Amino acid sequence: MTTTAQPMSSSGSRQRVAGFRRLMRDYPIIPLLFILTVLVAVLEILQPGIVLREDGLLGLNDRWISNTVKFAVPLAILAAAQTMTMITGGIDLSVGIVATMVAFVMSTQVASGVDPVLAIPLALACAALAGLASGVGIAIFRVHPLIMTLAVGLVVEGLLLVYQRGMLGVSAQIPEVITWLGTGKSFEVIPNSLLVFVPLALFVGFTLRRTGFGRNLYAVGDNEGATRLAGVRVWQVLIVLYVISALLAGVGGLVYVGLIKATTLSLAVPLMLPSVAAAVIGGTSIFGGRGGYSGTIVGAIILQVLASMLTVLRIEEGTRRIIYGLIILGVTALYVRITQERSG
């Protein structure tokens, strides 16, 4: 190593800092897993027995772990939408309300006698339409994704209210398959939602890493102009992206309603902010061009553990939101520093 030859300790430490920066940038999963371990350790210290249990599986509190996973899954699915849009330099602020819409439409349709096999695709089709609307605004009219998805979310919310008035006589009903998926466990420990999540995660990971579409997403986020000059039809990529994003949000909503087992018009709205935070923590740059889904998954678990910790500490909802906001701001500022170091 050349570092050892240098007499100046300060330059050695600077190199170590640079090395750490590179590690953070290229393999965010390693520091993330470290943070997760620390959080879990702190949680165990705060409330002994929450993580470790002698009578549990492998000496762990399997109940707590599978519960954490169960709640992390819908969040991770919504965060997948966020990861994909953020890689292009966008964001999808309509995921919360779109997820809610899918859950609400599905359960009211089932309650009014439609077979779940039909109701689920129908509800997802509504999500696809919302995604199409966002995509058209962003790709063709060049509205900033943040503003466009916020606006579409507003319209969807209004439409949902209109729809609800048309459905006043119908009480929502969640089909058994959805509750089984959201709450059920196989072999007493493995949450059934993983049956949806694992293939979905593999699909997202594969799309991002191995397909032309995935490469286009990174290219658009890195340099949209250059991508266009290279012959990519950026507008098509973006429209497809926002439709996929809305569909992911919809699937997340279905799993979440199976978990919560109550259909309201604000069901998945509280997941919106953590979904952005999970992707940001997971190392996906909000400016585009960098990131991946594996980091986001760990980010979602970290947030879930953090949520347990905040509950143990009896921290209220307001403070929680402040903390999430500060996390987004802090982590983004950190990444800006890291990337500027590279370019400068």
Place this chain on the structure above:
Amino acid sequence: MTATPTTVAPNGGGTAATLSRLVRRNGWVLTLAAVLALMFAFTKVIQPHYGMAAVSVLVLAVLPYAFATAGQSVVIIAGGIDLSMAAMMTFLSVSAAALMQGQEEAFGIVVVVAILAMGLGVGAINGLSVVLTRVPDIVVTLAFFFIWEGAALTVMDAPGGAVSTWLKELIIGNVGADFVPREISTYLPKALLLLILMLGLVWIPLRRSKLGLWMYAIGSDKRAAHRSGVPVDRTKVAAYAVGGLFAAMGGLALAMSTGIGTPTQGPYLMASVAAAVLGGVALTGGRGGLVGPIVAVFILRLARQDLTLMSVDPNVAQVVEGLIMVAVVLVGATVAIRGRRA
């Protein structure tokens, strides 16, 4: 005389020339004003009883939107955007209601001053974070969207608090002082007077000051402004602080009109962006003023009132309103691209 007009117009400094210059410079604002006038006429047609009482209701509805839009416009003109506008309003509004609860009437004045100062501070925090972290405005203020929302919930987790009676009365009814002629007083809702006064007190001196000029400068070309010696960072913080001040006014207006504080965000963020864009403030920064956006707020609110008058289901009305805003932002963004290419 018939041949002269073409030659006289350019160098003759008569009223006609002044007028034409006024029209040329404020074309968009005048168009908006004409649209608003047409909409009032339309409203009168569909609802023959539409009168000053309904206008007072309209102005009351306009108040928080107008302040949110004013704040958003200032920030956008300076080349930023503040997504935490509605969250700041909520936070400041519940703070006001919480501070006034159980206090004497006169204490309200202290609270109003405190909230306005807090607004400046809260806005400055947003601006400072943008400048210090070098993270784009849209991301920083998104984080603050959550932070101020959380702060509002920390102050009050359910609607509550109280507002001094004199404050509530400040926006109800028409101006009724003895020295004001009756003809005017019946046509001037107190809320409208308050709106014009507050906006004018902040905006007119600002627009004429060096700081105002700097805001336009950093909004239209940051680098050029920096090279001409404009303190870019300080100006940006100041613009956000003014945005926060308007958010404080909006928050107070919310508390005044409801009499309590509500810790959930109203639809003011999207509305403020849409009204600013419709009012001629370019999303790219450096262009527009405050008059256009305020007229735009009136147009958007009157559209909502018309939907109610036509007895459209309020939920459907919300959808229509949302679609109008989406359309405005879509067109605004397209115009912005054209402007950049030209």
